[in-house]
Amino acid sequence: MNNNAAQKLAGLLYGNILHRNADAEGYDFYVRSLSDEAMPLKTMIVEFYTCEEFCQKFVVNQTPNELGRNLLASFFNITDITITDVKAVTDSLIRQGLPAVVTDLVHDHRFFDRHGNLGVPRYAENAQIYS
Structure with a gap:
């Protein structure tokens, strides 16, 4: 990956997920890991x-239901x-914990439908899902 694309993606990881500027x-x-395709x-x-x-920012203050709803809204089209x-x-x-759930969501076909191969989801708090 070229350096400009790596810089953009690294910035998006911090901004979209942690909601802050990168250190x-x-x-x-x-940026190095993306440029070198090391990860x-x-x-x-x-x-x-x-x-x-x-x-600390998001998980500890939510119930499992809230967290599940917010993760799904972040990774997929809410509709x-x-x-x-x-x-x-x-x-x-x-049953399995956050790492297993996030890994499954990233590998779900709906992730590609919304974000494409190089998309970075934006963590959405307080998502409302009605069905």
Whole structure:
């Protein structure tokens, strides 16, 4: 990947997922990793959604249902999400944990439908899903 695209994606990871500007050290690491193709973007997305900072900012203050709904809204088109989807993700969060759920969501075909191969989801808090 060229350096300009890597810089853009690294910035999007911080802004869209952690809702902040990147720190220099982390930004440089992710730009290098993307430029050198040392780590797939999907792996980086999982890392951001499961890192301590994300968990402290977003996970600890939500019920599993809220978190499941917000993750689904972030990864997929909200109009495609049903209450059944929310229940399945909530159950997986409780049984398997956040890393397994995020990994499954990144590899779901609906992720590509919304974000494409190089898309970075934006974490959406307080998503409302009606079905």
